[in-house]
Amino acid sequence: MIPASDPKFDPEPWSACLPPRPKSRQTGFIGVWSSAKDFNRRALIRLTYLRNKPHDLDVYFVLGRPETDQEQTLVALEMAAYHDILLLNMTENLTEGKTFEFFRTVGVTFKPGDYAFVTKMDSDVWCELPQFTTQLQRLLYQKKSMGTYFGRAIGGYFMAGMGYTLSWDLVRWIATDAYPDSHRDGFEDQLVADWLHHSGLLVHFVSEEAGIYDTPDYAGHGDGGWAQNYTDPTLIVHQLKSDEWFLRTAKYFLGGVG
Numbered sequence: 122m123i124p125a126s127d128p129k130f131d132p133e134p135w136s137a138c139l140p141p142r143p144k145s146r147q148t149g150f151i152g153v154w155s156s157a158k159d160f161n162r163r164a165l166i167r168l169t170y171l172r173n174k175p176h177d178l179d180v181y182f183v184l185g186r187p188e189t190d191q192e193q194t195l196v197a198l199e200m201a202a203y204h205d206i207l208l209l210n211m212t213e214n215l216t217e218g219k220t221f222e223f224f225r226t227v228g229v230t231f232k233p234g235d236y237a238f239v240t241k242m243d244s245d246v247w248c249e250l251p252q253f254t255t256q257l258q259r260l261l262y263q264k265k266s267m268g269t270y271f272g273r274a275i276g277g278y279f280m281a282g283m284g285y286t287l288s289w290d291l292v293r294w295i296a297t298d299a300y301p302d303s304h305r306d307g308f309e310d311q312l313v314a315d316w317l318h319h320s321g322l323l324v325h326f327v328s329e330e331a332g333i334y335d336t337p338d339y340a341g342h343g344d345g346g347w348a349q350n351y352t353d354p355t356l357i358v359h360q361l362k363s364d365e366w367f368l369r370t371a372k373y374f375l376g377g378v379g
Contacts, residue, residue, distance in 0.1 A: 138200060138208035139230050140181055148175075149238040149257050149286070150231070151248070152183040152223055156213045157192035160199070162244050165364065167203065169371040170247055175254045179236075182206050182244075183223050185213030220313060221295070221305035224287070228296025237266055239292045241309075242284040247358040247370045252332070256356060257286065260327065268324030270317055273333040273347070273357075277326075279314030283359040284333065287317075294320050332356035338366045 155163055163182055174180055184206060187193040200206050209222050220241065227239055238257050242248060260269055269288040272280025287295075295301045301316045317323045332354050333347075339360040340348040346360060351373050361367040 138206065139226065140179070140207055142231055143179060143235055146177075146234055147179055147236050148177040148254055148261070149179070149240055150227060150236045151178065151180045151240040151242055152207060152227070153180060153242050153244055154219075155182040155184050155244050157184050157187040157189075157196050159244060160195055161364070162367075163199070165367055165371075166244065167205075169367075169375060170250060171205075172375075174250050178250060178254050180205065180250075183219075183241075184208050185211050185219060188213065216307055216309065218305040220309035221301055224292050224295040224301075226296075228292045233289060233293070236289055237261060238269070238271075238286050238288055240284060240286040241282075241313075242357070243282065243359070245359065245361045245367075246283050247336075247355075247361060247367065247374065248284070249355045249357075249374060252354045253356050255354075256329070256332070260288075260325075265325045265327065268322050269327060270314075270323055270325065271327040271329070273330060274326070274328035275310070278318075279311050280328070281333075281359075282308075282310035284357045285310070285313070287313075288325075291317060291320065291322060294322055329356060334358065335360040336366055336370060338369065 153166065171180060182205060184196065186208070187196050196206065196208070207226070209219065209226060211218065211222050223241065224239070260266070260271065267288050267290045270280060270285070270291065272285030275281055295316055298320070300319055304312070304315065331352065333356050335346040335348040336358050337348055337350050339346055358370055361370055
């Protein structure tokens with residue numbers, strides 16, 4: 122393996138690191154935002170809420186290219202061990218096209234019928250995967266399999282970036298239409314909403330307030346955001362910036378831990 126610091130290093134081989142197509146139709150594909158250096162949080166997620174992943178849901182960590190020799194080696198080892206990383210062929214970033222590249226990659230890698238929904242999720246959240254999958258299945262039952270944008274709304278226009286879901290037709294449109302490609306830079310939650318409202322395909326704007334909220338630990342910080350006590354049903358708990366807060370949430374939902 123050529124070190125990333127070597128002038129001869131070619132990042133192109135990393136572009137082939139894409140998930141295989143599922144063997145049967147899945148309810149959802151979740152891409153958890155991460156970076157090569159964020160190994161500890163990926164390890165925590167694998168040890169905790171990923172243990173309860175339903176069989177009809179696929180979860181992958183979404184990374185840009187590793188930047189150092191150590192990151193390159195570590196990510197290669199993770200990929201061989203866990204098979205749960207989608208490595209985008211681009212420099213790691215927050216506002217310079219990572220969101221577009223994620224939806225584009227998923228939209229061209231998979232075929233119609235592989236996934237009903239695609240979710241972008243932050244790594245500072247806890248996701249109750251069984252209940253989240255049930256919510257996606259409920260959308261299908263309600264005949265909201267097309268034109269659907271699901272999450273927790275801000276201002277009635279866009280979904281908060283910690284975790285939002287698009288139906289497959291919207292993902293495919295993002296992957297193939299010229300508009301998102303030419304408007305790929307910016308704050309991703311508002312950017313995605315701009316794409317969808319421009320598309321003319323958005324039919325179901327579905328906001329969930331009760332089950333998507335901030336950790337109660339966040340109540341004393343700033344304006345407290347959407348902090349509240351853990352509730353049932355919970356879909357997503359956000360603002361788990363520290364390992365302490367993440368593990369406290371894990372203990373509550375997994376029970377008997379510690």
